[in-house]
Amino acid sequence: MSTTSPTTTTxxxxxxxxxxxxxxxxxxxxALAGVEEVGVELNAGGISTVTITSSKELSPSEIGEAVxxxxxxxVANDA
Numbered sequence: 398m399s400t401t402s403p404t405t406t407t408x409x410x411x412x413x414x415x416x417x418x419x420x421x422x423x424x425x426x427x428a429l430a431g432v433e434e435v436g437v438e439l440n441a442g443g444i445s446t447v448t449i450t451s452s453k454e455l456s457p458s459e460i461g462e463a464v465x466x467x468x469x470x471x472v473a474n475d476a
Contacts, residue, residue: 409473413445421467
């Protein structure tokens with residue numbers, strides 16, 4: 398069994414304003430297969446930066462759907 402190094406993906410998310418928003422987005426992203434860690438740099442009322450560390454590469458649609466499920470919108474994805 399080979400070990401691969403974790404993949405880091407950074408996306409910009411609009412609409413988050415508080416700690417509850419951060420929790421909602423983190424919870425949805427952490428539910429994706431392979432996600433190990435989610436970090437959020439909250440910019441209340443602006444564009445927040447979300448960094449996802451996973452054991453496999455995540456597709457932009459997977460990430461977008463999880464963020465949308467939490468009620469927010471991915472506005473940019475540098476993956």
